[in-house]
Amino acid sequence: MAEITLKGLAHSYEKTPTRVADYAIRQMDHVWHQGGAYALLGPSGCGKSTLLNIISGLLEPSEGEVLFDGQRVNELPPEERNIAQVFQFPVIYDTMTVFDNLAFPLRNMNTPEHRVKPKVLEVADILDLTPLLKRKAKNLTADEKQKVSMGRGLVRDDVTAILFDEPLTVIDPQLKWKLRRKLKEIHERFNITMIYVTHDQLEASTFADKIAVMYEGQVVQFGTPRELFERPTHTFVGYFIGSPGMNFMAVEYQGDQVMFGSQPLPVSASLKRAIASANASNIKLGIRPEFITISPHQTTENIPIEVASLQDLGTHSLLTFRLNGQPFKARLPEGHPPVGETAFAHFDNAHVALYIDEYRVEAGHE
Numbered sequence: 001m002a003e004i005t006l007k008g009l010a011h012s013y014e015k016t017p018t019r020v021a022d023y024a025i026r027q028m029d030h031v032w033h034q035g036g037a038y039a040l041l042g043p044s045g046c047g048k049s050t051l052l053n054i055i056s057g058l059l060e061p062s063e064g065e066v067l068f069d070g071q072r073v074n075e076l077p078p079e080e081r082n083i084a085q086v087f088q089f090p091v092i093y094d095t096m097t098v099f100d101n102l103a104f105p106l107r108n109m110n111t112p113e114h115r116v117k118p119k120v121l122e123v124a125d126i127l128d129l130t131p132l133l134k135r136k137a138k139n140l141t142a143d144e145k146q147k148v149s150m151g152r153g154l155v156r157d158d159v160t161a162i163l164f165d166e167p168l169t170v171i172d173p174q175l176k177w178k179l180r181r182k183l184k185e186i187h188e189r190f191n192i193t194m195i196y197v198t199h200d201q202l203e204a205s206t207f208a209d210k211i212a213v214m215y216e217g218q219v220v221q222f223g224t225p226r227e228l229f230e231r232p233t234h235t236f237v238g239y240f241i242g243s244p245g246m247n248f249m250a251v252e253y254q255g256d257q258v259m260f261g262s263q264p265l266p267v268s269a270s271l272k273r274a275i276a277s278a279n280a281s282n283i284k285l286g287i288r289p290e291f292i293t294i295s296p297h298q299t300t301e302n303i304p305i306e307v308a309s310l311q312d313l314g315t316h317s318l319l320t321f322r323l324n325g326q327p328f329k330a331r332l333p334e335g336h337p338p339v340g341e342t343a344f345a346h347f348d349n350a351h352v353a354l355y356i357d358e359y360r361v362e363a364g365h366e
């Protein structure tokens with residue numbers, strides 16, 4: 001069993017880091033609970049692999065602690081951490097058979113041969129590798145090889161967590177969903193903590209119960225896929241999650257109005273109060289494309305927009321428009337009437353979120 005705690009963790013690849021930007025991982029505290037199916041999601045370079053390598057012990061953090069069930073493991077080498085890591089590219093021995101590859105971690109720990117065979121057969125069965133057991137690994141396809149890599153993590157009874165670093169990168173798109181489902185099955189069957197690194201939100205939300213979104217070396221939100229969509233706590237999460245992401249407007253309070261450039265916005269009274277009393281210059285409003293409605297008629301609740309393009313996506317259309325010179329996206333339901341040159345946008349106030357210095361602030365709705 002392992003609950004993995006990261007305490008005051010930070011890492012810099014520089015010998016003498018001086019600026020925040022010198023850190024691949026910026027000061028963070030985080031807990032991965034025992035048995036969870038987690039994803040670590042973020043863009044290239046945000047620090048995902050660095051964080052995984054710190055957890056598995058391939059990399060020693062420059063600051064802070066890694067605790068397994070409350071015990072500091074910073075000094076423990078990877079082989080003593082009971083953690084398996086599956087990389088982008090399969091790590092297997094090409095000249096060995098699939099059986100011997102799967103048996104390798106057990107034999108390496110001097111497990112008696114009568115216990116090796118049943119375990120290998122069990123894991124091969126779960127991963128649909130039984131018909132391939134006698135084949136040399138070099139003759140396998142990329143997805144079969146990656147399944148063998150995963151199997152090598154699963155055969156060990158002492159493994160309490162498996163870390164997957166973009167494991168489906170080399171897999172054909174049509175096989176990806178199959179392997180993802182397999183991983184989910186394995187998670188349900190074994191009581192293992194799984195952390196799955198990806199930059200693909202679909203992969204993250206189909207695999208994980210909870211997703212940690214990383215941005216510039218920090219976990220900016222840890223939540224269910226639904227929470228990330230409905231209540232992004234950081235502007236980056238709003239922008240990164242969703243297809244397309246959230247629209248943002250930099251606003252200011254001027255003469256009893258909330259202004260987006262020269263455009264007054266008809267926001268709720270509570271939002272107006274929150275903006276009026278915010279002691280900050282970086283104030284943004286966020287709204288998802290799903291909560292913007294478009295009308296050909298002006299009311300007191302909507303604002304004039306400049307229509308740029310309309311894209312038919314089958315189940316819905318995506319309208320691109322400009323407001324105050326900035327592009328916005330609105331998702332229009334199937335069967336929406338055509339949008340003419342004169343159009344007005346209504347932002348559903350219940351779904352307009354306030355961000356101060358990039359973090360969400362609750363303003364209430366009235």
Ligand SMILES: Nc1ncnc2c1ncn2[C@@H]1O[C@H](COP(=O)(O)OP(=O)(O)OP(=O)(O)O)[C@@H](O)[C@H]1O
Pocket residue numbers: 013024042043044045046047048049050051199
């Ligand atoms: N060995 C290294 N030496 C120096 N800098 C490194 C090293 N490995 C990573 N970095 C830097 O640390 C930062 C985080 O990189 P990391 O590989 O952890 O990100 P990532 O989110 O996994 O990206 P990707 O998805 O592209 O692998 C990046 O700025 C990267 O250039």
